Amino acid sequence: MNGIKVDINHLKKGEVNLGTSIMAVNFKDGVILGADSRTTTGSYIANRVTDKLTQIHDTIYCCRSGSAADTQAVADMVKYHLQIYSAQLPPNEKPTTQIAANVFQEICYNNKEHLTAGIICAGYDAKNGGSVYSIPIGGSIHKQEYAIAGSGSTFIYGWCNENYKPQMEKDDCVQFIKTALSEAIKWDGSSGGVIRMVILTKSGVERLIFYPEEYQK
């Protein structure tokens, strides 16, 4: 008996795809996450103002790339897990980014045959300051100073490597991400739209948006 041949790619064809440019960067006071806003089904842009920066906890966010459905399901699951986890913490104590990232990693690894999800999990917690974790497809986990992912990120590896400085000021970091994502959007067909950013520090969450007129060179 040969068994059933299931073409997993076929099951996923027609699925909405987050071809993407996403990144998260550590800076002096915390982390900044950035993403483009294009979601495609083949060559049709299903959503040109997508929000790929999803909240997992008060100051823990994730950037999603890969299949939109898969990443939403995984992010939901992690958010739920963290809600239960923080219920049993002492009052006013928050879960660390490391916990969130490792739950992401476990779910992505244990379900790897069925998922196409590349996630960057970043957050600010009082104990460790800002941290950035990259969880690529397959379910490995990598703690980094800054992480880039998505189809558009391949074009900016060199530039980011040259221009990243540790412990940047907030404005420098915003500029760094804006330029990096603007280049990625320029060269990658599946990235575009607006650039969304989320700044996570001890004072909480700040959301920024940059329209094409501003970032396009």
Add this chain to the structure above:
Amino acid sequence: MSLRLIPDNKQSSQVSSTAFGTPAEHAPGLQDILKTQEGPLNIASKVNNRHPLESRITNWEQTQYETRLETYRRVFGAGEPIRRTMELQLIEATDFKPSVLGGSDTMHKDILLNKDTSVNWEDIYKGEFESGNNVKDFHTELENKVGI
């Protein structure tokens, strides 16, 4: 135990001849044709050529439930899933109404599974493959319940 989001594809490479029905007392290697009234079982049709999504759909609720219990185990300790499973088993052990008369009321189960405030297709089309004309007959059920 791991946190599974999506059910495994349970494609078996070998099956026992009694895997798809309770064995008959008079012929322990085969299912009970007299009781099921369905004729001889075609095992090949139960194993081969199933739809790729079949195992995903049939095992969906169970997988989500197990993942939730695993989450509780990690956060609150081993006692939490054990207690929840015990409560569900308590209901099954103490309720009995034959399927031919409609089966027992699901109120207690709904409350425990947090389904008492929602209405889904499963509440309209009750039962899955064993419902309507396919219910277990009263004698078999009572025998299983009492443990004969």
